[in-house]
Amino acid sequence: MxxxxxxxxxxxxxxxxxxxxxxxxxxxxxxxxxxxxxPPKERSVAGRTLRERVPLAEHARWKRSRRKTDPIQLLRAADEGRVPELVPIRYGRMLASPFAFYRGSAGLMAADLAATPVSGLKVQACGDCHLMNFGGFATPERNVLFDLNDFDETLPAPWEWDIKRLVVSFVLAARSLGLSDGKGRDAAVACAYSYHKRMRLYAKRHPLEVWYSRITVEDVLALAPRAVGARLQRRLDKTLKRQGSDLDFPRLTSMVSGKIGIRDVPPLIFHPADALAPGFRPLVERVLASYRETLPEDRRSLLDNYALVDAAMKVVGVGSVGRRCWIVLVMSESNQPLFLQFKEAVASVLEPAAGPSLYPHHGQRVVMGQRLMQPASDLLLGWVTGEGGIQFYARQLRDAKIKPLVETFDYETLYYYARMCGWVLARAHAKTGDRASIAGYLGRSDAFDEAMGDFAMAYADQAERDYDALKTAVRNGQIIAHTDI
Incomplete structure (x- = not known):
């Protein structure tokens, strides 16, 4: 406690x-x-007074000091501790587009955000709050919610950092879709407006109302334009037909010498040499036993119904590539599969500016941050320390997850999605921070929303310059990138 x-x-x-x-x-x-x-009214007034020190329009400002920030140096620093053979895959994925680069460079933006104005109000921050880190997922009660779903960088930090990273992602996504900058800025402003509007509504609610609030699939469909809603309903119906592990089982497994195992698809899924050694299975069983101790007692009872079958490494995401990520296949007595994911947890990119986590284990930091920010979390969310002291957090590999297909978005869909993401972020921040003070600071005008539009445009330009710097570093041989994987 x-x-x-x-x-x-x-x-x-x-x-x-x-x-x-x-x-x-x-x-x-x-x-x-x-x-x-x-009292909330007093905190709201206190938030309003913060505008005297940090006017809302100040959040539009962006200018990096070239003397203090070398983007390539910061990117290379983030390679420390990663599996060396996988790092070129990370850079290859980042080279796909400025938007992909942005997804893989959370540490670079965290360093930049540290120099931007803040009101002094903190929340449990996501730390890597871009539009691809939102989506649908099934709760333990088998309801589908729309919420944040990536918490590798979570840490108590200024609320402004999350919303700024989020609005920039909409401008970069719009550019990747061939939409005009005007439409990209509109989406960014819509996201900030939705955050602003919802935060003011949450500020009027009782703590338990905020804690229990959630954005259901019915909420998502009710607010969606008709064509968007129809597409979402079709995806939802398809996703919920089977459990996540049932979907993954035929794709990730194969029969070898009469035994079921995880299929090697190198370099993205593979069994390291150590996984073939006789002592590997007992090691994985010890890790599973330690992980089990971080689960609530009822979840331990559930996990006890499964036995270890196999474990392999898997490359995931963009920014996470090179971090150790294991997928573990366990099966019940009736041969029902369950895939668990054990993902390496290291210090949050926010720590240099926001301070170290108060949790002694980075896997625990991720789990606790996720439980704070989400309305409901994965049934088997836990943490463990593996061989060599490497820290992991664990969850189900996939459980009815619905990711945004941004490449299919038109302007109407992007604009709508921006509003939904702003709502989700406001709910998470209202749950963990002083919502009355934040709402008081934001006020009733659209000054903050417009400032976010300007900041999003300016920092999107910065991200594109940094992307060009990465391309130059690859051409010069300073960085090795594998773009064909």
Whole structure:
């Protein structure tokens, strides 16, 4: 419980911020308690006064100091600790487009965001809040929700950092689709407006109302334009016909010497040399047993119905490529498959600016951040330390997940999706931060929304310059990239 209480303290508004004085670096538990006890109207007024120090229009500003930031140096620094043979795949995927580059360079933007204006209000931040990290997923009760679904970088941090990363992703996505910058900016403003509007609504709700709030598939369909809603319904019906592991089983497995195992598809899915050694299976079983101890007791009972079959490494995502990611196949007595994913967890990219996590284990940091931000989390979410002290978090590989097919979006769909993402982010921030102070700071005007439109355009240009720098580094042989995988 001590870690939960310490994390909660990180979200409080220091009274010295409210008075315009220099705040303490880390709010104390006493400060947190005082902030939580203040009436919502008082906190709203306090948020409004923050505009005197950081006007809403200030958030539109973006200019990087070339003397302080070398994008290639920061990208290479993020290679540390990754599997060397997989790093060229990471750069190959980033070279696909400026939007793909943006997805793979969260650490670079985190360094840039550290120099931007902030109000002084913190939330549990996603840390890598771009539009591809939202989507549908099934809850333990088998309902489908629309929400955030990637928390590798989560950490208590300024709320502005998440919304800024999110709005930029819409401008870059619009450009990747061949849409005009005007339409890209419109989507960014729509996202910020939705965040702003929903935050003001959440500020009026009781804590339990906010905690239990969720965005259901019915909400998504009700607000969707007719054509968009019809496509979504078809995808939803198809996804829910079978469980995630049932979908993955024929695709990921094969029969070898009369035994079921995970199929090697190198270099994206493979059994490392160590996986063929006699001691590998007992090692995986020990890892599973340690992971089991991080689950609630009822989930341990569920996991006990499955036995280990096989484990292999899998390349996932863009920014995560090179981090160790294992998929583990376990099966029930009746031969029903279940795939678990064990993904390496390292320090959040936000830590240099926001401070270290209060959790001793980065897998635990990811799990706790996810539980704080999501309305419902994966049934088997847990963490474990593997061989060599490498930290992992674990979950089901896929459970009725619905990812956005951005490449199929038209302007109407992108605009609608921007509004939905803004709503989701507001819900997550309202659940973990001081929603009354944030709403008070945002106010009733569209000043912040328009500022986000301007920032999104300016930083999208920056991301494209950094993408060009990566292409140059690859041409010069400074960075090796495999673009044919």
């Amino acid at each position: 001590s870690h939960t209480m310490d994390e909660a303290a990180a979200f409080a508004v220091d009274p010295r911020i409210i008075r315009g004085e220099t705040p303490a670096p880390v709010p104390s538990s006493t400060t947190a308690d005082r902030a939580r006890r203040a």
